[in-house]
Amino acid sequence: MEREKLVKELLFHIRLGEDSSIEFKAVEYDGQRVRSPNGDKMAHEIAAFANGQGGRILLGVEDKSRDVIGIEDDKVSLTEEWVVNISQQKITPPVRVDTRLLQLPDKAGDQKTVICVEIPRSIAVHQSVGRYYQRVGSTKQEMKPEVLARLFQQRSQSRLIRFDETLVPGTSTEDIDPSLKQRFLRPGTPEQIQFHKLHLTAKDEYDEGLSVSGTLLLTPNPTQWLQNAYIQCVLYAGTERDAQDQLDAQDYTGPVDQQINGAFEFVRRNMRVEAVKSIGRRDIPQYDLGAVFEAVVNAVAHRDYSMTGRRIRLHMFSDRLELYSPGALSNNLTIDGLMDNTVTRNEALVNLLSRYYNAREEAGRQALIERRGEGVPKIVNRSRELSGREPEYRLIDDNELLLTIYAASKER
Structure with missing residues (x-):
C-alpha cells in the first residue's frame, strides 16, 4: 500500500x-x-x-x-x-x-x-x-x-540553543515507546507539558516532535532518525584491529541507557579475570568495572550528536580497551584540563540521565550520572591502580576523543 x-x-x-x-x-x-x-x-x-x-x-x-x-x-x-x-x-x-x-x-x-x-x-x-x-x-x-547565518541559528549550530534540545525532523510523540516514558511523568500535569519542560519534545517554525534527547531516551531505536547514535563493540584476539582476529561484536542501538548497559556487559563478558594463588586466591580482572562504566557513560552523555558518519566505538584488545567518542572537547576544554574540569555538551540529556536513571552497582552511586566532576578522576585513578599504567586521552583529528585503558595482568 x-x-x-x-x-x-x-x-x-x-x-x-x-x-x-x-x-x-x-x-x-x-x-x-x-x-x-x-x-x-x-x-x-x-x-x-x-x-x-x-x-x-x-x-x-x-x-x-x-x-x-x-x-x-x-x-x-x-x-x-x-x-x-x-x-x-x-x-x-x-x-x-x-x-x-x-x-x-x-x-x-x-x-x-x-x-x-x-x-x-x-x-x-x-x-x-x-x-x-x-x-x-x-x-x-x-x-x-544573512540567510546562511539565520539557518545556522535555527539549526543550533551556533549553540544559541543546545543541540540536544533541537527538533529531530520526522519524529512525533507517536514514536514514543510507552514503556520508556513512565519515569518522566508526574500526576496532575499533561504529558505534553511535562515533556516540553524536560526538553524531550521540541518545535521549530514548521514542525514539532521529539528533541534529540527525546529521541535518544524515548524511542526503541534512535538510529531510525539519528543514524549513528549507537555503540559499536568489538573484541579482537590480539593487539591489532584485524577482522580475522575478531572474536565477538555487537552494536547497541536502543535507548541510550540500554546502550550503556549493553556496552558495559560486553566488557564484563569478554574481559579476562586472572587468579594469583601465592597467598590465598586473588582475582585480577583486566579492567576496573567502575571505571569502565564511567567511561561508557561519559562517551554517551558527552559525544557530539550533531556529527554524522561517526558512532561510539568500544574496541577490546588483548592488552587494552579503546573507546572512541565523536566530537572534540567542548567549550575550549583541553586534555590536560579533563582531570580538574567538567564541561557538559548535552545539558538536557545529562540532566535527564542524572535525575531519572539509576546507575549500576559497580558505579558506587545511585544516579546514572554524577555532576560533581569526579568521572574522569575515577576512570584514571582506578585504572592506574589496577594495571599500573595511566589511561590516555587523545584527540583524533580534532573530531574524536579516544580513551585508552590498559589491561591489568598478574605479570605486573
Missing part, C-alpha cells in the same frame, strides 16, 4: 512538473560510470533539500519533458551506489538518503525502473563542494550570508 501511494504521488508530480519538494534527473553513462548528472551538481541538489524542508530526487525522469526514461537493470546498482557516495563524500556533514526502486510507466505504457532518492530535512547545515545551497521553488539557490 505504501509503495502504491508513493507511485501515485510520483506520477502526480511527473504530470505537473518539479516544485520545491521534487527534482527530476535523467541519468547517462560512459560504460560503468555515470556521466550525467554531474556529481558536484548532484551534491548541491541533495544538500539544498537537506538544508530546506527535505524532498525527493527522481532518477530516470527527464526534467524538461518529464518523460520517464528509466534506468537499465544492469545500471541500477551502480547508480544507487553513485548517489549514496555523493551524499557521504561530497557533502559536509554527510547527508542520510534513502533510496527506493520503483517501476513507472513511460508514454507508451511500458514499465521503467526509476530510483527515488528520499532526502529528509536535516538537523544540521550542509556544505556541498564548498558551497551552501537551499531549495527555492523548483530550483536550488546558493544562500546569501
